[in-house]
Amino acid sequence: MGIFAVSTFNTDYILVKKENEMAALNKLQSTGKYESVNEI
Numbered sequence: 001m002g003i004f005a006v007s008t009f010n011t012d013y014i015l016v017k018k019e020n021e022m023a024a025l026n027k028l029q030s031t032g033k034y035e036s037v038n039e040i
Contacts, residue, residue, distance in 0.1 A: 001016060001017075001020045001023060001024060002016070002017065002020075003015065003016050003024070004016075014028070014034075
């Protein structure tokens with residue numbers, strides 16, 4: 001799965017293709033270190 005990561009001073013963004021959205025969310029949330037703020 002390809003990702004595009006963008007970091008700013010106070011926020012990090014991880015962008016994935018729509019077809020990989022649920023797999024990416026599940027994987028990131030399973031670590032306990034990430035949360036989804038805005039799902040589009």
